Amino acid sequence: MTAHTISEIPPAPAASEVNTSGAPPVPTSLALFKAFFLIGLTGFGGVLPWARRMLVERLGWLSNREFAELLPLAQLLPGPNVANIATVLGRQYRGAKGAAIAVFGLYLAPTIITVGVGYAYARWGHAAITAHLFAGLMPAATGLVIATVLKLVTSLPRGAASIVLVTATFIAIAVMKLPLLLVLAVLGPLGTMAMLRRAREE
Structure with missing residues (x-):
């Protein structure tokens, strides 16, 4: 069992301040938006691997163990897993406003890109090159999921x-x-x- 749960993350200096306490920094609303915007923007082939990399490895907002503990909660709640994680973390750090900002950041780029891709697919979706493109992306997406699973297993x-x-x-x-x-x-x-x-x- 961890010494603290996700609802008990100790307070720390703001993200813009120098962190000398060793505790994870408490992100600003702008930092929440940027983090989840990048997750949504780069999360091709499944957002979960990129969410873990951003929140655990790059920003240090969660430990590997805390992310593994938060994921089952996100799976139990209705809706996409990463959107639930964004809601929980945003609410934890910046209240209801933080939850809204994190979810908005997560969906902003994918919504714009999906509308554009949907338009392109309606015009060129039946072309042979399109089928080959999707077939080539499938192994990469599968590899990302497997890599994330292996990293989560190490925290068990x-x-x-x-x-x-x-x-x-x-x-x-x-x-x-x-x-x-x-x-x-x-x-x-x-x-x-x-x-x-x-x-x-x-």
């Missing part, structure tokens, strides 16, 4: 319980095709109890 607690839960989740979703919400509703409490039991033993 070590032990048999984690291995069993990961395996059971993979079988339930990839093999048995069960709904994600049902899988999380069953395995989520089991995982929580396993981690609580481990914490008591330690």
Whole structure:
């Protein structure tokens, strides 16, 4: 278990100030907009890998463990995962205004690009070169997702319980095709109890 949850991130200097405390900086509203705008702008092939890279590796707003803990919450809520993460972080740092700014930044560039691509696809979507273009992008998108999964796996607690839960989740979703919400509703409490039991033993 982490020493603090996502709702208990300790306060730190503003993003524009020098951070000497070692704590993650509290971003300004402009910083939230820029971060999620870049996530939306560069998130080709799936936004989640780019969101993790931006929030964990580049900005340090979340640790790898905190991102892995926030992701199940985002999956349980209705709507896209990264939009839910933007809402939670924006609300955490800058209240309702921050949540709105983060989500607006996330969707601004994709909305403009999608409208343009949709217009182009309506005109040239049946061309052979278009089919080859999409076929070439698929392996790259798959690689991004796999790379993100591998990085998230490294943040899991070590032990048999984690291995069993990961395996059971993979079988339930990839093999048995069960709904994600049902899988999380069953395995989520089991995982929580396993981690609580481990914490008591330690």
